[in-house]
Amino acid sequence: MPQARPVLIFYSARQNPLAGRQAGRILPPNEHFQKYQTITGAFGMKSETEYVWFNTRRPREYINITDKVEEVVGRSGIREGMALVSAMHITAGVYVNDAESGIIQDIDEWAEKLAPSGRDYHHHQTGEDNGDAHLKSLLIHHQVIVPITEGRLDLGPWQQIYYAEFDGQRRKRLIIKAIGE
Amino acid sequence: MPQARPVLIFYSARQNPLAGRQAGRILPPNEHFQKYQTITGAFGMKSETEYVWFNTRRPREYINITDKVEEVVGRSGIREGMALVSAMHITAGVYVNDAESGIIQDIDEWAEKLAPSGRDYHHHQTGEDNGDAHLKSLLIHHQVIVPITEGRLDLGPWQQIYYAEFDGQRRKRLIIKAIGE
Amino acid sequence: MPQARPVLIFYSARQNPLAGRQAGRILPPNEHFQKYQTITGAFGMKSETEYVWFNTRRPREYINITDKVEEVVGRSGIREGMALVSAMHITAGVYVNDAESGIIQDIDEWAEKLAPSGRDYHHHQTGEDNGDAHLKSLLIHHQVIVPITEGRLDLGPWQQIYYAEFDGQRRKRLIIKAIGE
Numbered sequence: 001m002p003q004a005r006p007v008l009i010f011y012s013a014r015q016n017p018l019a020g021r022q023a024g025r026i027l028p029p030n031e032h033f034q035k036y037q038t039i040t041g042a043f044g045m046k047s048e049t050e051y052v053w054f055n056t057r058r059p060r061e062y063i064n065i066t067d068k069v070e071e072v073v074g075r076s077g078i079r080e081g082m083a084l085v086s087a088m089h090i091t092a093g094v095y096v097n098d099a100e101s102g103i104i105q106d107i108d109e110w111a112e113k114l115a116p117s118g119r120d121y122h123h124h125q126t127g128e129d130n131g132d133a134h135l136k137s138l139l140i141h142h143q144v145i146v147p148i149t150e151g152r153l154d155l156g157p158w159q160q161i162y163y164a165e166f167d168g169q170r171r172k173r174l175i176i177k178a179i180g181e
Numbered sequence: 182m183p184q185a186r187p188v189l190i191f192y193s194a195r196q197n198p199l200a201g202r203q204a205g206r207i208l209p210p211n212e213h214f215q216k217y218q219t220i221t222g223a224f225g226m227k228s229e230t231e232y233v234w235f236n237t238r239r240p241r242e243y244i245n246i247t248d249k250v251e252e253v254v255g256r257s258g259i260r261e262g263m264a265l266v267s268a269m270h271i272t273a274g275v276y277v278n279d280a281e282s283g284i285i286q287d288i289d290e291w292a293e294k295l296a297p298s299g300r301d302y303h304h305h306q307t308g309e310d311n312g313d314a315h316l317k318s319l320l321i322h323h324q325v326i327v328p329i330t331e332g333r334l335d336l337g338p339w340q341q342i343y344y345a346e347f348d349g350q351r352r353k354r355l356i357i358k359a360i361g362e
Numbered sequence: 363m364p365q366a367r368p369v370l371i372f373y374s375a376r377q378n379p380l381a382g383r384q385a386g387r388i389l390p391p392n393e394h395f396q397k398y399q400t401i402t403g404a405f406g407m408k409s410e411t412e413y414v415w416f417n418t419r420r421p422r423e424y425i426n427i428t429d430k431v432e433e434v435v436g437r438s439g440i441r442e443g444m445a446l447v448s449a450m451h452i453t454a455g456v457y458v459n460d461a462e463s464g465i466i467q468d469i470d471e472w473a474e475k476l477a478p479s480g481r482d483y484h485h486h487q488t489g490e491d492n493g494d495a496h497l498k499s500l501l502i503h504h505q506v507i508v509p510i511t512e513g514r515l516d517l518g519p520w521q522q523i524y525y526a527e528f529d530g531q532r533r534k535r536l537i538i539k540a541i542g543e
Contacts, residue, residue: 045226045407045543047442049511080228081360082265084444084507088518090459095319097271102303103315110316114295114476122464134465135472138457141322141503145265147358149230154356156269175516177509179443179542180360181226226407261409262541263446276500278452283484284496291497295476322503326446328539330411335537337450361541362407 047179048076051088056168062104063163065174069146070153072176079151081180086143088175091133091167093140099160111136111166133166140164148180229257229359232269237349243285244344246355250327251334253357260332262361267324269356272314272348274321280341292317292347314347321345329361410438410540413450418530424466425525427536431508432515434538441513443542448505450537453495453529455502461522473498473528495528502526510542 050072054063065085073083085094097103112132121131144161147154155161163174231253235244246266254264266275278284293313302312325342328335336342344355412434416425427447435445447456459465474494483493506523509516517523525536 047543049442049509049516080230080358082263082358082444084509086507086509088521090518090520096323097315097319098304100304100307102306103312105303106312106316107319110296110319115472122467123460123462125464126462131465131468134459135468138459138469138472138502140319142458143507145267145324145326145507147230147265147267147356149358154230154358156271156354158271159269173518175509177442177444177511177516181228261411261539263444263539277504278496278500279485281485281488283487284493286484287493287497288500291477291500321500326448326505326507328411328446328448328537330539335411335539337452337535339452340450362409 045179045181046076046078046081047177048072048078049175049177052163052174052176053171054092054163054165054168054174055171056165059166059168060108061165061168062108063165064099064160065163066099066153066155066161069161069176073148073153073178074151076178076180077151078148078178078180081148081178083146083148083153083176083178084143085146085161086175086177087137087163088173089167090142091130091137092142092172092174093137093164093166094143094174095140095162095164096144096146096155096159097162098158104162107140107164111139111164115139130167136164136166148178226360226362227257227259227262229253229259231357233344233355233357234352235273235344235346235349235355236352237346240347240349241289242346242349243289244346245280245341246344247280247334247336247342250342250357254327254329254334254359255332257359257361258332259329259359259361262329262359264327264329264334264357264359265324266327266342267356267358268318268344269354270348271323272311272318273323273353273355274318274345274347275324275355276321276343276345277325277327277336277340278343279339285343288321288345292320292345296320311348317345317347329359407541407543408438408440408443410434410440412538414525414536414538415533416454416525416527416530416536417533418527421528421530422470423527423530424470425527426461426522427525428461428515428517428523431523431538435508435510435515435540436513438540438542439513440510440540440542443510443540445508445510445515445538445540446505447508447523448537448539449499449525450535451529452504453492453499454504454534454536455499455526455528456505456536457502457524457526458506458508458517458521459524460520466524469502469526473501473526477501492529498526498528510540 115135117132296316298313477497
């Protein structure tokens with residue numbers, strides 16, 4: 001005896017195999033197409049991806065990208081899920097903290113103290129001079145995950161999402177990817 | 182020729198348009214409602230969200246929240262997925278490490294050494310005095326993602342989830358959000 | 363009046379209740395089984411989990427696991443989603459950075475400088491001697507999330523995924539878990 005398996009019925013408005021005598025009462029296409037939207041929203045999975053480019057004026061710069069992430073989440077139609085915000089280069093970071101100029105300066109000085117520039121990093125034997133930016137990226141971490149609840153970024157009162165550029169003045173990329181239902 | 186599109190049939194027990202002569206054999210409502218539960222569990226997406234409040238007695242404190250996360254995961258009914266555990270304040274952290282009092286003390290002293298309190302941070306010009314707690318939050322990171330496998334937290338033998346308070350003695354919040362199937 | 367609820371029809375090829383007179387035209391089983399695959403792929407959620415074991419020759423070692431993660435993602439059939447790559451021990455890390463031997467040496471020396479070995483950590487009162495490895499795990503972070511787009515790891519040009527062993531020469535485990543649609 002074969003196991004029961006789920007089956008979903010496919011058809012288009014014109015191809016509806018139940019159209020006609022039975023379908024008149026049972027499956028008016030418009031009504032069911034509309035309901036399909038509903039049910040997809042109810043338990044399907046959605047995703048939305050956007051790439052954001054930066055080209056900062058200074059070598060190190062901290063850019064508030066909260067509104068951009070919120071925009072992607074809004075467009076996704078996701079009610080419950082998570083958004084990954086992740087630098088696509090290895091000399092940049094993404095973090096969540098305060099949108100206050102003093103703390104941003106503190107973060108910059110702190111990263112410079114723990115992962116100083118101007119040293120003879122082994123990496124510089126390749127001709128590069130940005131070894132410190134790689135270490136700063138590891139220190140700050142290159143990504144965050146932001147919860148999405150009831151269709152919005154679910155952030156605490158002071159939480160803002162920052163792109164941290166540690167080796168700028170050239171085109172660099174970030175990915176925002178939301179998944180959920 | 183229009184493209185084939187998926188259609189799902191909606192009805193309630195009483196409204197079942199197939200009830201009667203055909204439905205007697207084809208779609209006994211109870212049987213199918215039960216199966217709907219099954220299929221939702223089989224490939225639908227689920228989510229579960231809980232906020233946890235802390236108000237620590239000491240300024241810095243480390244609280245094992247593994248059982249709480251396990252409880253939320255259990256309640257979610259999720260078999261395969263991920264749980265985000267994320268501080269909602271910018272002066273707290275979340276990490277995974279050992280539930281051993283010595284290492285907790287080591288972590289506290291290490292965070293204090295790399296992001297010391299009592300300094301003249303720029304942030305303090307706003308009237309705040311917790312600049313070090315912001316930096317400790319960045320050092321430890323404010324979130325982890327825990328895998329969910331076969332309905333349980335999928336942690337290694339010594340992995341425990343900790344809430345790290347760096348500026349306590351007031352109400353602070355954490356989000357636990359599980360998504361999966 | 364009860365609310366409308368979604369219903370999905372379950373059957374197997376042999377049990378198909380619509381087989382026979384009506385089903386001949388409406389629901390030829392093979393056709394619909396095939397379509398079920400399609401629709402599951404279209405909005406269902408998938409997951410794939412793999413555990414990877416390491417037993418490094420040296421106490422500290424950095425292993426490029428990008429191909430392994432790509433393999434798991436490929437096998438999952440996920441088109442859009444995320445892969446969690448997470449150490450299951452508390453003395454190892456996972457990070458994304460450059461596959462260049464100089465920067466790997468820089469990372470090793472930097473982690474050793476900020477979380478030095480050979481100190482009298484409180485943790486060592488338990489008989490352990492790997493306190494520094496716990497702190498290095500926190501510094502580097504024990505996990506990353508990698509975006510999956512159009513069925514592939516969505517990494518930037520130089521981004522490679524590394525397992526960072528800080529207390530090796532014994533069997534340690536890593537989890538790769540992909541979820542998505």
